[in-house]
Amino acid sequence: MVQGIETWVAPGVRGLAPYQPGKPISDLERELGIQDIVKLASNENPLGYSPHVRDALSSALPDMARYPDGGGYALKSALARYYGLTQDQVTLGNGSNDVLDIVARTFLTHEQGAIVAQYAFAIYALTVQAMSAPLQVVPAIHYGHDLTAMAQAVQVSTRLIFIANPNNPTGSSVSQQELKVFMQELPPHVHVVLDEAYLEYSDEGGVDAATWIEQFPRLIICRTFSKAYGLAGLRIGYALSSAPVANLLNRVRQPFNVSSLGLVAAEAALADQDFVMRTRQLNQAGLQQLRAPLEGKGLQVLPSQGNFLCLDMGRPAQPVYEALLRQGVIVRPLGGYGMPNHLRVSVGLPEENARFLTALDHVLS
């Protein structure tokens, strides 16, 4: 037996509780023996992904015995062109989770810490804790980031501030004008991770990367192919930054962190902006389809700039989540976020949204 093994690990790892992902369909099938499951638990794209991606993947399959291009030449070129940046301003990640990890590993130590907002995407705090680095959690305002308080929280030892815009799981957002004021106030020892995983769904869209990085060289913009581009299963995210910052991030990055299929899929996905447009339209319609009936049930529905809604059930949400599972509908309980009365439901296809509403009626009645 391994006795007291935690004695030997890094201090931050001792109390670390792993991230709780949305329940996979296969798990629910196995556990409850039910079929015909609707998963609205992980903010995935119900349209799937661009048909161009399918073609690119098929043609890349024969070459899987080769290592990926660790430099990611083709994808980084495409991203640089798309954003009006240079290739040396791009850092590729195995999903944007990997990018967040890379940034944390680059800047954080046991003495150099980070600031996150209450109710912000959970991976930020986990990544900071895994580094055994000091973590400050700044209270939210209306379930969103309080940028003024976050700027005031900066200490000499602060190296990173994580901002999710829009934020998951609450759907909150800050305006670009507020962000700009915030950025201007920060001292030079602080880098800002602006996580725009959901930018394609928001009214304001993401920041103009080239302009913002030019003006704020300590800004690190994270984006992903897992949401609007529908490639969550392939794990591709990226950071846009100044070239010196990207140089540092790429030192810490594992040399083959993105798979060959991820590289070709992302390149094909980026080229099909029509698909992103259809995704956004479906999402707008789905948000409308869901909101009115939910509010009609007397639930408080937070404003959302994402592809999901965050619902205050007015009572403990975990039993509701479990009852929905038995109806074959997977949503996301938010107890781990300190929001025990809230559920997050992703926007699905119209029939999936309807299925959720019916199941919720059944559960609440």
Add this chain to the structure above:
Amino acid sequence: MVQGIETWVAPGVRGLAPYQPGKPISDLERELGIQDIVKLASNENPLGYSPHVRDALSSALPDMARYPDGGGYALKSALARYYGLTQDQVTLGNGSNDVLDIVARTFLTHEQGAIVAQYAFAIYALTVQAMSAPLQVVPAIHYGHDLTAMAQAVQVSTRLIFIANPNNPTGSSVSQQELKVFMQELPPHVHVVLDEAYLEYSDEGGVDAATWIEQFPRLIICRTFSKAYGLAGLRIGYALSSAPVANLLNRVRQPFNVSSLGLVAAEAALADQDFVMRTRQLNQAGLQQLRAPLEGKGLQVLPSQGNFLCLDMGRPAQPVYEALLRQGVIVRPLGGYGMPNHLRVSVGLPEENARFLTALDHVLS
């Protein structure tokens, strides 16, 4: 401009030089404008991968908009069955590089360090350095691991020892008997990472995981689907360990670190051991095809238990490497390993090996 940005990063990142991978074929095509390139630079499987994998990948493609199963249930079950372990003894990685990173992040801090061997796989030292952790490099013996000296180097602050068996890039190995004696000597605060990426090619094979982990609960065995299974492009590696160690590693692991396609490909690959057998046979023949002519040229060829040969050119190898590139043959210079006179050449198909020998003749004449 970002001035003095290195001031703000973790100390280990300041001097970190990224890993230099084998040159991709696409890079050489782009740079020299040549075609018909033979790449023997990354110890890839020249047979490709099992046809069963191709079928599994094709059937998984439609589902890429979903996140992978973060728990890796199916693949972990298959690996546990294969090795006679339980699922909670398996940790999946985005290639074994990711597994090595996860282990380092679990056990190392600015005060808790690691021991590696001179000429050992470069990623170990880079991973330790990225953690700003103390690193001890123990001199090699005959280009291989000196286990006695490595055990003697253990300090109170030592947490990890990395052992590559067989080692890349030298091809050296230690016997299981030597390893057993080494393991028995270690104090309880030290975990051993036994990297068996090349086990399928070696005469002795890997250790019997179930028996060894039972006897040595501080042993962490790393294996990969990138070499004999031919799936380097998809990034799947794993660690086998005691359940308490796996529990720690899985806290640090990114929740979706292996792609959906990686999960299904690895499961299909594991089930086709005939393919691994054919791979081993091809490799044996290739090693014979290469060794005699190389020794005939007066080159010193190190003993190899891998799918590659390490050659002492008796003069600076970098110009030879570059001349081979112009012949359309990519091999690996080892200057970064402190072996400026050595080249590493991977075993390819018979015609690729012949092409290398001919090109080398041309370059050396």
